[in-house]
Amino acid sequence: MKVKGVLLDMGGVVLEMAGARGFPVERLDWRGREAMGRLIRAEGGRLSPDDLEDLLFTPWHLDYLRRVEMGREATWEPHLERLRTVVGISTSDLQLLEAWFRPYGEQLRPIAGAVEAVHSLRSSGLELALVSNVPLPGALYDQVLQGHGLLESFRSRRYSYDCDTRKPSPALLRAALTDLDVDREAAIMVGDRRDRDIAAGRSAGIATVWIRGEFDDGPVADIDIGSLAELPGLLQSWNDA
Ligand SMILES: [Mg+2]
Structure with a gap:
């Protein structure tokens, strides 16, 4: 051969x-959420304390657990769209996810x-x-x-x-x-x-x-x-x- x-x-x-799942958890998750929050405010968004958890991360994580069982990844789009609508921004999916991912990505x-x-x-x-x-x-x-x-x-x-x-x-x-x-x-x-x-x-x-x-x-x-x-x-x- x-x-x-x-x-x-x-x-x-x-x-x-770290964590083998390919996304931020624990300290890196929290640092990423802080960065995402800063980005949203810098873009003029009105972000309440529980918005990221309630509008984005909890619904995404539920999708993630279900979709992995089906051999698929969970899409972020519907959750990011909901977040954008509520906080009043037009920042792209990739920019928002990059803000969350960066502290994790930098230590890989x-x-x-x-x-x-x-x-x-x-x-x-x-x-x-x-x-x-x-x-x-x-x-x-x-x-x-x-x-x-x-x-x-x-x-x-x-x-x-x-x-x-x-x-x-x-x-x-x-x-x-x-x-x-x-x-x-x-x-x-x-x-x-x-x-x-x-x-x-x-x-x-x-x-x-x-x-x-x-x-x-x-x-x-x-x-x-x-x-x-x-x-x-x-x-x-x-x-x-
Ligand atoms: Mg591997």
């Missing part, structure tokens, strides 16, 4: 994602060795794609990748929020293969969750590499590695064999 394309999960593979870091591994894979001529389950628009995570010099390495980035489908559905992986113009027989899927990443890879008929860790429920991968740093060497020997 000659590998031409590598599909990578993001959280736990390329980036450390690449996993040790991941930047070097990504650059090594890319410089060996492999086509790279990110396939990631995230509950917010992909543009926010693109900014994080950009800040760590990772964005340009991924010709395709398929985020569940933008594609309305989540792993373990194979749909994100299939879309990424089309973006890269790589056949499934010449691709591998790398992820840290066997129930999502490895399951999605197997459904898509792609060889799978599991990054060993706590998420070990689910189908067994073709190969296990300890971290992404091991992947360039593994593929080198694979392609030389």
Whole structure:
């Protein structure tokens, strides 16, 4: 098997994602809400103390819990629209979400060795794609990748929020293969969750590499590695064999 394309999960593979769910919780949630409140007031909005909770975060979170069960992400649009109407602003969805996300996004870091591994894979001529389950628009995570010099390495980035489908559905992986113009027989899927990443890879008929860790429920991968740093060497020997 000659590998031409590598599909990578993001959280736990390329980036450390605090909380593993990809959105702000606890202290970072509160700091983000403060920033969103400042933005709304700066835009002339009349914000009461409970508005963000009642109009936006509680209804979104209920949608989130229900939609994840259905293999989808919860859309923010109806909740942001309700908030805008009540507080009297016209600020865009992305600006509002960016204000909330930024304190969280700023503390996301690449996993040790991941930047070097990504650059090594890319410089060996492999086509790279990110396939990631995230509950917010992909543009926010693109900014994080950009800040760590990772964005340009991924010709395709398929985020569940933008594609309305989540792993373990194979749909994100299939879309990424089309973006890269790589056949499934010449691709591998790398992820840290066997129930999502490895399951999605197997459904898509792609060889799978599991990054060993706590998420070990689910189908067994073709190969296990300890971290992404091991992947360039593994593929080198694979392609030389
Ligand atoms: Mg992951």
